[in-house]
Amino acid sequence: MTVQPQKRRPPTERHRTERHRTERDRSGGEHAPPPGWAIAGTGSYLPGRPVASDELSRSLGLDPSWIEGRTGIRHRHxxxxxxxxxDLAAAAARRALDDAGLDPGDLGLIVLGTSTPDELGPSTACRVQxxxxxxxxxxxxxxxxxxxxxYxxxxxxxxxxxxxxxxxxALVxxxxxxxxxxxxxxxxxxALFGDGAAAAVIGPAPRPYGIGPVTLGSDGTRAGxxxxxxxxxxxxxxLDTLAGLGHTIHMDARAARDFITGILPRLVAEASAAAGIxxxxxxxxxxxxxxxxLVASLAGEAGLEPGQLAIAGQDVGNIGAASLPYALDAALRTRGVQAGExxxxxxxxxxxxxxxxxxxxPPA
Structure with a gap:
C-alpha cells in the first residue's frame, strides 16, 4: 500500500536551542568549532487518487500485469x-517542518529541485516561500x-x-x-512517471554527525x-510544437536503462571508497x-544486501526530484535509522x- 507518512515527532525545544547556540557560535561566541549539518526532519505529499498499474496497462492496450511485471510499480498519483x-511542495514542506519541530519563520533558505515548475519564471521555490x-x-x-x-x-x-x-x-x-x-x-x-513531493529540513548537528561531502557530476553530451x-x-x-507533442517527456528507454545499470553500483563504490568503508x-x-x-536488482552488483536498499517507487512510480527524498522519508518512518549509522x-x-x-x- 502507499506510504502516507503520519507519524510526527512532537515539537521540542532542542531545535530552537540548537539554533540559538549556532547563531552564537557563527558570530564567534566562545570560539566554538563550526557545527555539522544534518537532516532534522522529513515529509512527503502525494496528490489525488492512486492510479493502479493494471488500469493504466489496459488504457495502453497492454496486458494488465505488463507495467508492474516490468517495473514493480503498482500505482502512481x-x-x-x-x-x-x-502546492505539492508546500504540503511536503509543512510536514517536514512539523517533523523537525520548526515553523516556516525559522527557515533561512528554501532550495527546490524540479523539472516541472509552476512556470518558467519566477522560481517555484519563491511560490513555496x-x-x-x-x-x-x-x-x-x-x-x-x-x-x-x-544538488x-x-x-x-x-x-x-x-x-x-x-x-x-534550510529546506530542500x-x-x-x-x-x-x-x-x-x-x-x-x-508507465513510469507520477506526481509527488518530498522535503527535508537541514540544520546543525554536533560533530561527527551530519552530511558528508556531496559529490556531483554531469555528462551534457547525453542531454537528449x-x-x-x-x-x-x-x-x-x-502550433507545430503542440502538434508534435514537443511539450511531453521524450526518453530513450534503452539509454536510460543502461545508465541506471551502470551508475548506481558506481556511486555506491565511489562513496564507500572515499569514506574508507x-x-x-x-x-x-x-x-x-x-x-x-531494476534498481532493486542492482543490489548484488553494488555489493549490497537487498535489505540495505530503501525502495519505495512501487507506491509512487518515478517522481523525479521527489523520488529519493520520498524513499528516505518512507524508510525513516517504517524502519528507522539509529544515531551513528x-x-x-x-x-x-x-x-x-x-x-x-x-x-x-545524528541523534534524535
Missing part, C-alpha cells in the same frame, strides 16, 4: 485540476532533473556554512507534476536521452528509483546528472 508543483509565509527565507530552484534533491543538498549546506547572522535551517524540496507532461500513448513514459524538447528558448511553444557497512542506501524493480543518498537522472552523499545519522 496524479495531481488534481489546479494543483501545481508549488509565499505559501509557507517563510518571510526570512531566500528561495531558488535547482534544475538537475531527478538528481535535484542531491539541492549541496546548495543548502554550502549556504549554511557561509552565512552569518542568518537562520541555521524535490517535486514533480509529470502528469502534465506525458504523452498518454507512449508506454515508455506513461531524457528531455522535454519544446517550451524553452530553443523551441518556443508554437565497505558497502556492507552502510545501514541504508537511498537511491533514485525510476524503475524500482551511515546512510548513503545516491541520485541520478537526466542531463545526465548524478550525485551522492554519505550521512552519519
Amino acid at each position: 496524479v495531481a488534481g485540476d489546479g494543483q501545481a508543483a508549488s 509565499a505559501l509557507l509565509e517563510a518571510r526570512h527565507a531566500a528561495a531558488f530552484d535547482v534544475a538537475a532533473a531527478c538528481t535535484g534533491f542531491v 539541492g543538498l549541496q546548495a543548502a549546506v554550502g549556504w549554511l556554512c557561509t552565512q552569518r547572522g542568518s537562520s541555521p535551517y 524540496i524535490g517535486v514533480e507534476v509529470y502528469s502534465r507532461f506525458l504523452n498518454s500513448g507512449d508506454r515508455a513514459t506513461a 536521452d531524457v528531455l522535454i524538447p519544446a517550451g524553452g528558448s530553443r523551441a518556443p511553444a508554437s 565497505k558497502p556492507a557497512d552502510l545501514a541504508l542506501v537511498v537511491p533514485h528509483q525510476p524503475n524500482p524493480r 551511515l546512510v548513503l543518498l545516491a541520485g541520478f537522472g537526466a542531463g545526465l546528472t548524478w550525485g551522492h552523499t554519505l550521512i552519519t545519522w
Whole structure:
C-alpha cells in the first residue's frame, strides 16, 4: 500500500536551542568549532487518487500485469485540476517542518529541485516561500532533473556554512507534476512517471554527525536521452510544437536503462571508497528509483544486501526530484535509522546528472 507518512515527532525545544547556540557560535561566541549539518526532519505529499498499474496497462492496450511485471510499480498519483508543483511542495514542506519541530519563520533558505515548475519564471521555490509565509527565507530552484534533491543538498549546506547572522535551517524540496507532461500513448513514459513531493529540513548537528561531502557530476553530451524538447528558448511553444507533442517527456528507454545499470553500483563504490568503508557497512542506501524493480536488482552488483536498499517507487512510480527524498522519508518512518549509522543518498537522472552523499545519522 502507499506510504502516507503520519507519524510526527512532537515539537521540542532542542531545535530552537540548537539554533540559538549556532547563531552564537557563527558570530564567534566562545570560539566554538563550526557545527555539522544534518537532516532534522522529513515529509512527503502525494496528490489525488492512486492510479493502479493494471488500469493504466489496459488504457495502453497492454496486458494488465505488463507495467508492474516490468517495473514493480503498482500505482502512481496524479495531481488534481489546479494543483501545481508549488502546492505539492508546500504540503511536503509543512510536514517536514512539523517533523523537525520548526515553523516556516525559522527557515533561512528554501532550495527546490524540479523539472516541472509552476512556470518558467519566477522560481517555484519563491511560490513555496509565499505559501509557507517563510518571510526570512531566500528561495531558488535547482534544475538537475531527478538528481535535484542531491544538488539541492549541496546548495543548502554550502549556504549554511557561509552565512552569518542568518537562520541555521534550510529546506530542500524535490517535486514533480509529470502528469502534465506525458504523452498518454507512449508506454515508455506513461508507465513510469507520477506526481509527488518530498522535503527535508537541514540544520546543525554536533560533530561527527551530519552530511558528508556531496559529490556531483554531469555528462551534457547525453542531454537528449531524457528531455522535454519544446517550451524553452530553443523551441518556443508554437502550433507545430503542440502538434508534435514537443511539450511531453521524450526518453530513450534503452539509454536510460543502461545508465541506471551502470551508475548506481558506481556511486555506491565511489562513496564507500572515499569514506574508507565497505558497502556492507552502510545501514541504508537511498537511491533514485525510476524503475524500482531494476534498481532493486542492482543490489548484488553494488555489493549490497537487498535489505540495505530503501525502495519505495512501487507506491509512487518515478517522481523525479521527489523520488529519493520520498524513499528516505518512507524508510525513516517504517524502519528507522539509529544515531551513528551511515546512510548513503545516491541520485541520478537526466542531463545526465548524478550525485551522492554519505550521512552519519545524528541523534534524535
